[in-house]
Amino acid sequence: MIVFWFLVKEGFHGLFRSGYAGIFSIIILCISLVLIGFGYIAARDTLVLVDNIRSQFDIDVFLYRTATAEEIQQLTQEISAMPEIEKIVFISADSAAQRFKSEFGEDIFDILQYNPLPPSLTISLKKPYQHVADIELLAAILANKSIVDEVKFRKNFLRIIERYQQLILVIVIAAFAFLTLISVILASNSIKMTIFSRRDVIETMKLVGATNNFVRAPFLIEGTLEGLCAAVVAVIFIALSFYFINNYLQAFISYRALASYRFYIGLLVLGSLMGLVGSLRAIRKFL
Amino acid sequence: MSPENEIDMINFFNVSCTFGKEAGVRNLNFSIEEGEFVFITGPSGAGKSTILRLIYMDLFPEKGKVVIRNFDSSKIRANEIPFLRRKVGMIFQDFRLLNDRNVYQNVALSLYVSHYKTKEIRARVYKILNQVGLGHRIYYHPSELSGGEQQRVAIARALVKEPVVLLADEPTGNLDPRVSTDLMNLLAYINQQGTAVIVATHNYGLIQRIPKAKLIQVNDGEIVNIT
């Protein structure tokens, strides 16, 4: 325990003595944490947006005009029982005609003298099933029903969204990994400079009988503290930016930037870890 | 008779350490007992510092082996070396005090590395600093001290861990004669308390001060005489 406090003190001591190199690692880590923080929120909100767009795509099941009310009733019940169904709405031929009128302003009877619109069921799916693969499977099942004429959904559009969503995810993760790696390496190189300037301390500690772990610990603590400092600054910066967006840009954009305390804690932890890993990498060469 | 049968505190068995050149030391055979006072003398470049570095295992022999108590240079693992160094007090030719901390912290460092309790550390550090006459310089930084005072901080740091042997490399290097007399008296006192003392020096004048001391004379990396 005493040793622990001694090492923590040494770590703080080092932090204040590391000068420009220490400030440099803090700046590097801070910039990358800000980028990661904004990037995370942007990616999260984009994905939520895409998800919302997705969920607005319904499956239209067109029925034969000959289908009886009983048959329709039975099919509706059958479909509602399926686990992936969120909502099912029946649109009769008449109400389809009415909808046509309200949408296009003209009565279909006046044009064609009869109602060509079939009765249909509009199905929306629960979130986990909003994938092309799931929908295709369901569509195939529904198309086989005797009263079903045709099943329609915007397959191509969904495909594109799905592909882009995956692409965004891959790009975001790759960018984060790259950013983290680069900033850890840069920070670690500048930590290396602070260690280099204090190699006499390392040497002397070893000569008076310190184990490698004992020599290492203050530098790891120092690196972690640098990461934490960087993260605190980044968190303040991000929180202030969000405050600004939410309070002063409301007139121009409808977007609201929201982040939970978990997001901020996550950044603090990430920053500390980056500092720790950076100093671990840096000290390796000196022991 | 195998030399290993009669093991002393410090044993050199046919040790060579030449840095891959003609320099360094060759074929050293000697031993030092507990509580002995030893001078290692010889001209500059003879290999005195090299011998001391072999003792605290900052260097390892290319041939032969160094055995200090139960630490054997041919078998020791890197993570055991700190435990050897906690038993060996060292006063370096260039002191190696840390300027990022004060006198107290410099001396306390060698106890912190061995995980002593703060209370014990404080008691021991104050005691030793008073003993070497630096009680009034505890919160100075090494750079604010004279050469002789720095020397005494180095001694205090070496002694505070109560080593079984104290190694002093050119301890009177650039001290005036009076201060070196004080220093030799201090080393003699330490030796009387039971600690073995090994002094490497090219100052033959020092030798007369400790009449009972053993003398190991080196020249050009080899031992020329032991008396």
Ligand SMILES: Nc1ncnc2c1ncn2[C@@H]1O[C@H](COP(=O)(O)OP(=O)(O)OP(=O)(O)O)[C@@H](O)[C@H]1O
């Ligand atoms: N790290 C090293 N690499 C190469 N040669 C070395 C190294 N250290 C010492 N030597 C050589 O080994 C020889 C002995 O050096 P050492 O430092 O032991 O001498 P010394 O007796 O302590 O001299 P001084 O009285 O000047 O301190 C010298 O010739 C020196 O050049």
Ligand SMILES: [Mg+2]
């Ligand atoms: Mg020397």
